[in-house]
Amino acid sequence: MSTPNEPQNPYGEQPQNPEDPFRKADPSPEPPAAPQYGAPGYGAPQAPQYGAPQYPGTPQYPGGPQYPAAPPYQGGYGPTPPPNYLVWAILTTVLCCLPLGIASIVFSSQVNSKFAQGDYAGAASSSNKAKQFAMWSAIVGGVFIVIAFIAGIAGGFSENSNY
Amino acid sequence: MSDVVSTGQLAVGTTPSSGPPRRRGAAALVGPAAVALTAGGALVVLAKVDPNQPGHYPTCPFLFLTGMYCPGCGSLRALHDLTHLDVVGAWGMNPLLVLVVPVLLAFWVAWTVRSWRGTPRQRVIPALWINVFLGLVLAFWVARNIPALGPWLAP
Numbered sequence: 001m002s003t004p005n006e007p008q009n010p011y012g013e014q015p016q017n018p019e020d021p022f023r024k025a026d027p028s029p030e031p032p033a034a035p036q037y038g039a040p041g042y043g044a045p046q047a048p049q050y051g052a053p054q055y056p057g058t059p060q061y062p063g064g065p066q067y068p069a070a071p072p073y074q075g076g077y078g079p080t081p082p083p084n085y086l087v088w089a090i091l092t093t094v095l096c097c098l099p100l101g102i103a104s105i106v107f108s109s110q111v112n113s114k115f116a117q118g119d120y121a122g123a124a125s126s127s128n129k130a131k132q133f134a135m136w137s138a139i140v141g142g143v144f145i146v147i148a149f150i151a152g153i154a155g156g157f158s159e160n161s162n163y
Numbered sequence: 164m165s166d167v168v169s170t171g172q173l174a175v176g177t178t179p180s181s182g183p184p185r186r187r188g189a190a191a192l193v194g195p196a197a198v199a200l201t202a203g204g205a206l207v208v209l210a211k212v213d214p215n216q217p218g219h220y221p222t223c224p225f226l227f228l229t230g231m232y233c234p235g236c237g238s239l240r241a242l243h244d245l246t247h248l249d250v251v252g253a254w255g256m257n258p259l260l261v262l263v264v265p266v267l268l269a270f271w272v273a274w275t276v277r278s279w280r281g282t283p284r285q286r287v288i289p290a291l292w293i294n295v296f297l298g299l300v301l302a303f304w305v306a307r308n309i310p311a312l313g314p315w316l317a318p
Contacts, residue, residue: 083284
Protein backbone atom coordinates (compact mmCIF):
# COMPACT_ATOMS: atom_id res chain seq x y z
CA MET A 1 0.00 0.00 0.00
CA SER A 2 1.01 3.59 0.07
CA THR A 3 1.80 3.59 3.75
CA PRO A 4 5.19 5.29 3.39
CA ASN A 5 3.42 8.30 1.94
CA GLU A 6 0.66 8.53 4.44
CA PRO A 7 2.63 9.41 7.55
CA GLN A 8 4.14 12.28 5.67
CA ASN A 9 0.91 13.90 4.73
CA PRO A 10 -0.37 14.26 8.29
CA TYR A 11 2.69 16.26 9.22
CA GLY A 12 1.68 19.00 6.91
CA GLU A 13 -1.95 18.86 7.96
CA GLN A 14 -1.42 18.21 11.59
CA PRO A 15 -2.56 21.54 12.97
CA GLN A 16 -5.93 20.72 11.49
CA ASN A 17 -6.27 17.22 12.78
CA PRO A 18 -6.53 17.74 16.54
CA GLU A 19 -9.01 20.53 16.04
CA ASP A 20 -11.40 19.67 13.32
CA PRO A 21 -11.98 15.91 12.96
CA PHE A 22 -12.23 15.04 16.61
CA ARG A 23 -14.47 17.86 17.58
CA LYS A 24 -16.50 17.23 14.48
CA ALA A 25 -17.16 20.89 14.04
CA ASP A 26 -16.51 20.82 10.33
CA PRO A 27 -17.23 17.81 8.13
CA SER A 28 -14.93 19.01 5.38
CA PRO A 29 -11.62 17.89 7.00
CA GLU A 30 -12.92 14.33 7.35
CA PRO A 31 -11.89 13.13 3.88
CA PRO A 32 -8.22 13.68 4.67
CA ALA A 33 -8.75 11.79 7.93
CA ALA A 34 -10.57 8.91 6.28
CA PRO A 35 -7.69 7.61 4.14
CA GLN A 36 -5.45 8.07 7.12
CA TYR A 37 -7.19 5.56 9.38
CA GLY A 38 -9.57 3.73 7.11
CA ALA A 39 -7.11 2.78 4.41
CA PRO A 40 -5.10 0.26 6.47
CA GLY A 41 -8.06 -2.04 6.04
CA TYR A 42 -8.94 -3.10 9.54
CA GLY A 43 -11.46 -0.37 9.85
CA ALA A 44 -13.20 0.64 13.00
CA PRO A 45 -12.38 -2.14 15.49
CA GLN A 46 -8.68 -1.45 15.66
CA ALA A 47 -8.68 2.25 15.19
CA PRO A 48 -10.15 2.97 18.63
CA GLN A 49 -7.97 0.36 20.23
CA TYR A 50 -4.53 1.48 19.21
CA GLY A 51 -5.21 4.90 17.87
CA ALA A 52 -7.21 6.42 20.65
CA PRO A 53 -4.57 6.32 23.40
CA GLN A 54 -2.23 8.19 21.11
CA TYR A 55 -4.53 11.06 20.42
CA PRO A 56 -3.84 12.88 23.68
CA GLY A 57 -0.30 13.17 22.43
CA THR A 58 -1.18 14.73 19.11
CA PRO A 59 -2.17 18.21 20.25
CA GLN A 60 1.38 18.46 21.43
CA TYR A 61 3.56 18.06 18.42
CA PRO A 62 5.80 15.32 19.91
CA GLY A 63 2.77 13.09 19.42
CA GLY A 64 3.16 13.38 15.70
CA PRO A 65 6.01 10.90 15.30
CA GLN A 66 3.79 8.21 16.78
CA TYR A 67 1.89 7.92 13.53
CA PRO A 68 4.57 5.82 11.87
CA ALA A 69 4.20 3.38 14.76
CA ALA A 70 0.69 2.48 13.66
CA PRO A 71 1.45 0.75 10.33
CA PRO A 72 3.72 -1.90 11.93
CA TYR A 73 0.68 -3.21 13.80
CA GLN A 74 -1.15 -3.90 10.59
CA GLY A 75 1.83 -5.03 8.62
CA GLY A 76 3.08 -7.21 11.48
CA TYR A 77 -0.19 -8.97 12.15
CA GLY A 78 -0.91 -9.71 8.55
CA PRO A 79 -3.68 -12.18 7.80
CA THR A 80 -4.47 -14.26 10.84
CA PRO A 81 -4.15 -17.97 10.05
CA PRO A 82 -7.35 -19.94 10.62
CA PRO A 83 -7.21 -22.42 13.49
CA ASN A 84 -6.07 -25.85 12.36
CA TYR A 85 -7.29 -27.68 15.48
CA LEU A 86 -4.09 -29.70 15.48
CA VAL A 87 -4.22 -30.11 19.25
CA TRP A 88 -7.74 -31.51 19.05
CA ALA A 89 -6.67 -33.81 16.24
CA ILE A 90 -3.76 -35.11 18.31
CA LEU A 91 -5.86 -35.53 21.41
CA THR A 92 -8.62 -37.42 19.62
CA THR A 93 -6.05 -39.56 17.85
CA VAL A 94 -4.06 -40.47 20.92
CA LEU A 95 -6.84 -40.60 23.48
CA CYS A 96 -9.91 -41.35 21.44
CA CYS A 97 -11.09 -43.21 18.42
CA LEU A 98 -8.92 -43.39 15.40
CA PRO A 99 -10.11 -42.91 11.84
CA LEU A 100 -11.79 -39.58 12.48
CA GLY A 101 -8.79 -38.26 14.37
CA ILE A 102 -6.48 -39.24 11.49
CA ALA A 103 -8.74 -37.36 9.08
CA SER A 104 -8.59 -34.37 11.38
CA ILE A 105 -4.80 -34.41 11.21
CA VAL A 106 -4.98 -34.50 7.40
CA PHE A 107 -7.21 -31.44 7.26
CA SER A 108 -5.12 -29.73 9.92
CA SER A 109 -2.14 -30.10 7.63
CA GLN A 110 -4.17 -28.73 4.73
CA VAL A 111 -5.00 -25.62 6.73
CA ASN A 112 -1.35 -24.74 7.12
CA SER A 113 -0.32 -25.66 3.58
CA LYS A 114 -3.16 -23.72 1.96
CA PHE A 115 -2.58 -20.74 4.22
CA ALA A 116 1.11 -20.75 3.36
CA GLN A 117 0.17 -20.69 -0.32
CA GLY A 118 -2.17 -17.77 0.18
CA ASP A 119 -5.34 -19.80 -0.36
CA TYR A 120 -7.16 -18.26 2.59
CA ALA A 121 -10.61 -19.49 1.57
CA GLY A 122 -9.33 -23.03 1.16
CA ALA A 123 -7.54 -22.82 4.48
CA ALA A 124 -10.75 -21.70 6.18
CA SER A 125 -12.62 -24.57 4.55
CA SER A 126 -10.02 -27.10 5.71
CA SER A 127 -10.11 -25.52 9.14
CA ASN A 128 -13.83 -26.14 9.32
CA LYS A 129 -13.40 -29.75 8.22
CA ALA A 130 -10.63 -30.33 10.75
CA LYS A 131 -12.94 -29.00 13.45
CA GLN A 132 -15.80 -31.20 12.32
CA PHE A 133 -13.70 -34.37 12.28
CA ALA A 134 -12.11 -33.66 15.64
CA MET A 135 -15.51 -32.88 17.14
CA TRP A 136 -17.19 -35.99 15.78
CA SER A 137 -14.22 -38.08 16.80
CA ALA A 138 -14.63 -36.85 20.36
CA ILE A 139 -18.40 -37.38 20.22
CA VAL A 140 -18.09 -40.93 18.90
CA GLY A 141 -15.47 -41.71 21.52
CA GLY A 142 -17.66 -40.25 24.24
CA VAL A 143 -20.66 -42.24 23.08
CA PHE A 144 -18.60 -45.40 23.06
CA ILE A 145 -17.39 -44.75 26.59
CA VAL A 146 -20.95 -44.22 27.75
CA ILE A 147 -22.02 -47.45 26.06
CA ALA A 148 -19.07 -49.25 27.60
CA PHE A 149 -19.99 -48.01 31.06
CA ILE A 150 -23.60 -49.08 30.59
CA ALA A 151 -22.40 -52.47 29.37
CA GLY A 152 -20.05 -52.61 32.35
CA ILE A 153 -22.92 -51.99 34.71
CA ALA A 154 -24.80 -54.75 32.92
CA GLY A 155 -21.93 -57.11 33.72
CA GLY A 156 -19.84 -57.32 30.57
CA PHE A 157 -17.15 -54.86 31.54
CA SER A 158 -13.73 -55.10 30.00
CA GLU A 159 -11.55 -57.80 31.48
CA ASN A 160 -8.51 -55.62 31.19
CA SER A 161 -8.73 -51.96 30.42
CA ASN A 162 -6.70 -51.80 27.26
CA TYR A 163 -7.13 -48.12 26.80
CA MET B 164 -16.22 -4.38 22.30
CA SER B 165 -16.82 -7.50 24.37
CA ASP B 166 -19.23 -8.73 21.71
CA VAL B 167 -16.48 -8.80 19.19
CA VAL B 168 -14.02 -10.42 21.55
CA SER B 169 -16.25 -13.38 22.29
CA THR B 170 -16.15 -14.49 18.67
CA GLY B 171 -12.40 -14.36 18.44
CA GLN B 172 -11.67 -18.06 18.88
CA LEU B 173 -14.69 -19.51 17.15
CA ALA B 174 -14.91 -17.51 13.95
CA VAL B 175 -13.78 -20.03 11.38
CA GLY B 176 -15.36 -19.03 8.12
CA THR B 177 -14.42 -15.40 8.36
CA THR B 178 -11.73 -13.97 6.21
CA PRO B 179 -8.31 -14.25 7.76
CA SER B 180 -7.68 -10.54 7.74
CA SER B 181 -10.68 -9.63 9.89
CA GLY B 182 -9.05 -10.31 13.22
CA PRO B 183 -11.11 -8.81 15.98
CA PRO B 184 -9.46 -7.10 18.92
CA ARG B 185 -8.67 -9.49 21.71
CA ARG B 186 -8.54 -9.37 25.43
CA ARG B 187 -5.16 -9.07 27.01
CA GLY B 188 -3.64 -9.71 30.38
CA ALA B 189 -5.27 -11.76 33.09
CA ALA B 190 -8.73 -11.72 31.51
CA ALA B 191 -7.38 -13.51 28.44
CA LEU B 192 -5.90 -16.32 30.54
CA VAL B 193 -9.28 -17.82 31.40
CA GLY B 194 -9.04 -20.32 28.56
CA PRO B 195 -5.51 -21.57 29.28
CA ALA B 196 -6.26 -21.71 33.00
CA ALA B 197 -9.44 -23.72 32.40
CA VAL B 198 -7.56 -26.18 30.21
CA ALA B 199 -4.80 -26.51 32.78
CA LEU B 200 -7.28 -27.12 35.58
CA THR B 201 -9.22 -29.68 33.55
CA ALA B 202 -6.10 -31.53 32.47
CA GLY B 203 -4.69 -31.40 35.98
CA GLY B 204 -7.89 -32.77 37.47
CA ALA B 205 -7.99 -35.57 34.93
CA LEU B 206 -4.38 -36.44 35.69
CA VAL B 207 -5.09 -36.55 39.42
CA VAL B 208 -7.94 -39.00 38.81
CA LEU B 209 -5.76 -41.01 36.45
CA ALA B 210 -2.96 -41.13 39.00
CA LYS B 211 -5.30 -42.44 41.70
CA VAL B 212 -7.44 -44.81 39.62
CA ASP B 213 -5.06 -47.31 38.06
CA PRO B 214 -5.89 -48.22 34.44
CA ASN B 215 -3.84 -51.38 34.84
CA GLN B 216 -6.58 -52.76 37.08
CA PRO B 217 -9.49 -54.22 35.14
CA GLY B 218 -12.84 -52.58 35.32
CA HIS B 219 -11.70 -49.02 35.91
CA TYR B 220 -11.89 -47.73 32.34
CA PRO B 221 -13.54 -49.01 29.19
CA THR B 222 -11.52 -50.75 26.51
CA CYS B 223 -10.27 -48.88 23.47
CA PRO B 224 -13.11 -48.83 20.91
CA PHE B 225 -10.86 -49.78 18.02
CA LEU B 226 -9.34 -52.70 19.92
CA PHE B 227 -12.75 -53.78 21.08
CA LEU B 228 -14.19 -53.76 17.56
CA THR B 229 -11.26 -55.04 15.52
CA GLY B 230 -8.95 -56.82 17.93
CA MET B 231 -6.02 -54.71 16.70
CA TYR B 232 -4.12 -52.00 18.49
CA CYS B 233 -4.64 -48.39 17.53
CA PRO B 234 -1.99 -45.65 17.96
CA GLY B 235 -3.73 -44.61 21.16
CA CYS B 236 -3.87 -48.00 22.82
CA GLY B 237 -1.98 -47.87 26.08
CA SER B 238 -2.06 -44.07 26.25
CA LEU B 239 -4.15 -44.08 29.42
CA ARG B 240 -1.73 -46.46 31.14
CA ALA B 241 1.19 -44.43 29.79
CA LEU B 242 -0.28 -41.24 31.25
CA HIS B 243 -0.81 -43.08 34.52
CA ASP B 244 2.86 -44.04 34.52
CA LEU B 245 3.86 -40.48 33.72
CA THR B 246 1.93 -39.17 36.69
CA HIS B 247 4.12 -41.46 38.78
CA LEU B 248 7.21 -40.20 36.91
CA ASP B 249 7.76 -43.63 35.37
CA VAL B 250 8.90 -42.55 31.91
CA VAL B 251 10.30 -45.98 31.05
CA GLY B 252 7.02 -47.66 31.87
CA ALA B 253 5.11 -45.03 29.91
CA TRP B 254 7.40 -45.52 26.92
CA GLY B 255 6.73 -49.25 27.06
CA MET B 256 3.00 -48.63 27.00
CA ASN B 257 2.79 -46.01 24.28
CA PRO B 258 5.94 -44.27 23.00
CA LEU B 259 3.86 -42.03 20.77
CA LEU B 260 2.13 -40.51 23.76
CA VAL B 261 5.45 -39.89 25.51
CA LEU B 262 6.60 -38.00 22.42
CA VAL B 263 3.36 -36.05 22.06
CA VAL B 264 3.01 -34.82 25.64
CA PRO B 265 5.92 -32.34 25.46
CA VAL B 266 4.57 -31.01 22.16
CA LEU B 267 1.15 -30.45 23.67
CA LEU B 268 2.74 -28.72 26.64
CA ALA B 269 4.66 -26.44 24.26
CA PHE B 270 1.44 -25.61 22.40
CA TRP B 271 -0.21 -24.74 25.69
CA VAL B 272 2.66 -22.46 26.72
CA ALA B 273 2.58 -20.70 23.36
CA TRP B 274 -1.19 -20.27 23.62
CA THR B 275 -0.85 -18.82 27.12
CA VAL B 276 1.84 -16.37 26.04
CA ARG B 277 -0.24 -15.27 23.03
CA SER B 278 -3.28 -14.79 25.22
CA TRP B 279 -1.31 -12.74 27.73
CA ARG B 280 0.14 -10.47 25.06
CA GLY B 281 -3.13 -10.24 23.17
CA THR B 282 -1.50 -11.11 19.87
CA PRO B 283 -3.23 -13.41 17.40
CA ARG B 284 -1.65 -16.60 16.17
CA GLN B 285 0.74 -15.55 13.44
CA ARG B 286 3.15 -18.33 12.74
CA VAL B 287 1.84 -21.63 11.48
CA ILE B 288 3.67 -24.90 11.68
CA PRO B 289 4.93 -25.99 8.27
CA ALA B 290 2.47 -28.43 6.79
CA LEU B 291 5.38 -30.78 6.15
CA TRP B 292 5.84 -31.26 9.89
CA ILE B 293 2.21 -32.21 10.33
CA ASN B 294 2.49 -34.64 7.43
CA VAL B 295 5.58 -36.17 9.01
CA PHE B 296 3.65 -36.57 12.23
CA LEU B 297 0.78 -38.13 10.29
CA GLY B 298 3.16 -40.61 8.67
CA LEU B 299 4.64 -41.39 12.07
CA VAL B 300 1.19 -42.11 13.50
CA LEU B 301 0.25 -44.37 10.57
CA ALA B 302 3.55 -46.24 10.70
CA PHE B 303 3.21 -46.68 14.43
CA TRP B 304 -0.32 -47.95 13.94
CA VAL B 305 0.85 -50.67 11.55
CA ALA B 306 4.09 -51.53 13.32
CA ARG B 307 2.66 -52.13 16.74
CA ASN B 308 0.30 -54.74 15.29
CA ILE B 309 3.21 -56.71 13.79
CA PRO B 310 3.87 -59.52 16.25
CA ALA B 311 7.64 -59.32 15.87
CA LEU B 312 7.59 -55.65 16.94
CA GLY B 313 4.97 -56.16 19.61
CA PRO B 314 7.37 -56.40 22.54
CA TRP B 315 8.58 -52.85 21.84
CA LEU B 316 5.57 -51.08 20.44
CA ALA B 317 2.44 -52.86 21.64
CA PRO B 318 1.04 -51.86 25.02
